[in-house]
Amino acid sequence: MSLHKTPIEWATHTWNPVTGCNHGCPYCYARSIARRFAPKATEHLAEDTSFTAEDNGCYVLHKPTRQEDAGGHGRTSPYPFAFSPTFFEYKLDLPEKCKTPARIFVCSMADLFGEWVPDEWIFRVFEACLKAPQHKYLFLTKNPQRYIKMSKEGNLPDLANFWYGSTTTDPDMEFFWSDWHNTFLSIEPLLAPFEEEPSHNGIGLVDWAIIGAETGPGASRHRPKREWVDAIVNTARREGVPVYMKDSLAEVWGPDLLREFPADLLLPGEEVQV
Ligand code: SF4
Numbered sequence: 001m002s003l004h005k006t007p008i009e010w011a012t013h014t015w016n017p018v019t020g021c022n023h024g025c026p027y028c029y030a031r032s033i034a035r036r037f038a039p040k041a042t043e044h045l046a047e048d049t050s051f052t053a054e055d056n057g058c059y060v061l062h063k064p065t066r067q068e069d070a071g072g073h074g075r076t077s078p079y080p081f082a083f084s085p086t087f088f089e090y091k092l093d094l095p096e097k098c099k100t101p102a103r104i105f106v107c108s109m110a111d112l113f114g115e116w117v118p119d120e121w122i123f124r125v126f127e128a129c130l131k132a133p134q135h136k137y138l139f140l141t142k143n144p145q146r147y148i149k150m151s152k153e154g155n156l157p158d159l160a161n162f163w164y165g166s167t168t169t170d171p172d173m174e175f176f177w178s179d180w181h182n183t184f185l186s187i188e189p190l191l192a193p194f195e196e197e198p199s200h201n202g203i204g205l206v207d208w209a210i211i212g213a214e215t216g217p218g219a220s221r222h223r224p225k226r227e228w229v230d231a232i233v234n235t236a237r238r239e240g241v242p243v244y245m246k247d248s249l250a251e252v253w254g255p256d257l258l259r260e261f262p263a264d265l266l267l268p269g270e271e272v273q274v
Contacts, residue, residue, distance in 0.1 A: 049065040165183070
């Protein structure tokens with residue numbers, strides 16, 4: 001078992017010690033994937049499955065498990081509890097096992113900072129990151145209030161290789177920024193107009209901005225306007241904030257997508273795009 005190489009353009013790997021999320025976003029790709037690979041009605045989890053069910057609908061899985069069909073054919077179960085929040089204890093050592101520096105999107109299949117996630121899960125994920133300081137860790141949440149609370153309590157590490165992202169789809173959503181922590185916005189999917197106003201769109205306060213359009217069945221109905229993207233890019237340029245455009249923005253922006261990283265997020269051998 002190892003970190004997963006990812007097609008997500010701004011990371012090199014994903015690591016999912018926690019999966020599942022209760023936010024219920026209609027455009028969620030992670031929920032579809034988890035449900036597709038969860039045990040079917042004709043399958044069951046292997047008898048030696050070792051897990052704990054918590055009172056709040058969360059699960060702790062102590063070791064890898066298999067799902068088996070009626071004929072006894074088995075396969076490893078990647079999402080034994082579908083999209084219910086699940087802590088895969090046995091995946092905590094994966095960053096440590098990978099010696100080559102990586103830019104890791106932590107919990108691409110979850111919201112690690114959702115209100116339902118026990119503090120202990122987050123602390124244990126942080127501990128695992130601390131044991132593998134060769135990597136850059138990118139966290140992302142739709143619940144930036146949890147970052148704010150943890151920061152006030154002194155529980156949010158302000159390390160050079162920890163990056164805290166907030167997902168926003170319109171400029172009025174709350175996000176996290178800090179003078180002590182590395183922060184970024186993931187404006188994806190971009191669903192509403194942004195203006196060229198740092199105070200309106202927050203771009204001047206964070207250290208990096210990722211922009212993407214909606215993909216999947218609803219994409220054509222929710223395609224962002226070019227002027228919204230221009231407003232974000234112009235603000236970022238004025239404020240000196242690097243911009244990373246996902247492939248999904250090509251139809252709006254054209255083929256020459258901006259692929260900028262903050263210098264501190266680059267891995268050995270990578271160069272800053274100018
Ligand atoms: S926050 Fe992310 S993982 Fe959670 S439902 Fe929304 S898109 Fe899915």
